[in-house]
Amino acid sequence: MSLKVERASLAEQVKEILINRIIEGKYKGGERLIELAVAKDLGVSQAPVREAFQQLVAMRILESEPHKGTRVREITDCEMGESTMVRGYLEEAAARHAVHALKDKLDDLRAEVQGMLDALEKGNFVAVAKHNVNFHRAIVHASGNQVLISVWESLAFEAKSRLCAQKAAYSVMLNGVKSCEPIIEAFSRGDGETAGRLLRLQTEKCGDVQKTATQRLTPADLHKALAAYKPAAT
């Protein structure tokens, strides 16, 4: 009996593969992607590739003009900032409505923060980004607002944050992790207003740093900072 777990359409699979290739840098920003070429490469026909392209265009990961072709979008710092700002407002909205549902999910949030700290210590920035996404996603989903969830997911926070995982300064990451705890604390008090404001401010700060700062901590600095921080965390 064959297991046959391939429960995703070809288009879906192609989409996943393309996202990974873009994240891994196999397809650089600005590079042209040709439907038939990708199709041949993956051993499928043009149709599912075209379908995957369209979904990635909707996620603003690819861009296309009729009859002119499709290429990998350059996610500029500017756009990353714009996206972050929008995300901030969405999460502020989510927080205000998620208070009740989060009451007995606070430990999940704490677990994600701990996951970030662990990953940060190991220098595994992709993992940090992943836990960070989970932290924010949990809040958004707890809002129960389906439209809000769908819009938030469409920002492709996950993909973009992994794309920029290398770029991100260590300092930003540590500060980002630190700023999660007051948020959890606000939720535990049932104060969605404050939690929301903190979430939005987090994105504003993030945007600023992304724009201005190129000063980065060395791994050694990071380790020192972590050591000083952890006692308070546990």
Next chain:
Amino acid sequence: MSLKVERASLAEQVKEILINRIIEGKYKGGERLIELAVAKDLGVSQAPVREAFQQLVAMRILESEPHKGTRVREITDCEMGESTMVRGYLEEAAARHAVHALKDKLDDLRAEVQGMLDALEKGNFVAVAKHNVNFHRAIVHASGNQVLISVWESLAFEAKSRLCAQKAAYSVMLNGVKSCEPIIEAFSRGDGETAGRLLRLQTEKCGDVQKTATQRLTPADLHKALAAYKPAAT
């Protein structure tokens, strides 16, 4: 010499047609749409129809499950409320960033408000909805934030508000129009903060009324209210 202005792909044209048919009620909520049937009906092949379907799914106007089919989504009052809430937060964000760009576009906003009043007087609720959309769109686009614009457009406020144009209570409409002027006034003072808050509160009120109120003004009441309101407007 043929004019040949058909500068839209078949998929695009199909999409427009489908949206109109849904708005006009030719396709009811919950109704199943079959790719090949629509294709045959419109005299095109399955591919562009499928493409149009996918875009409408992304706009949450259709819903589809793999291998099971695609149907017209029922836009419940609940979802309309959710969507309105998200829109409110987005527009609040937009307002804060649009202040400068709007400085010399205030007359455009005023024109849309006047358009709403005129249309309201004529009882043309679809036109009211259209001007209302334009009012909000102008603010969002003035923000200059491409991500924000794209997300806002994806809410398909236009389509949904036309869908609900019949449903909407006269009172809501009149109140909606009234509440536009303080917003313009705030923009004229350069106070994006207040304009933003007003925009968001507008959506909150709208949501409430949508939920609770079924009491509607009669056309006669509407006319009286308009007469009392207009002097202040001019």
Next chain:
DNA sequence: GGAATTTCGATTATCGATAATCTATATTAC
């Protein structure tokens, strides 16, 4: 030599047909 035009190769957009999958009905076994 340079601007306008033509031609050609490459790529997207669309088509018609087939394969894979689902839903509901019919059939069988108990």
Next chain:
DNA sequence: GTAATATAGATTATCGATAATCGAAATTCC
């Protein structure tokens, strides 16, 4: 009679091929 299974019809997912369109190189004309 009921539950499990098999069959049939309908619909989606995918394919391979063709038509429409684009961009650049080649050509013509001044």
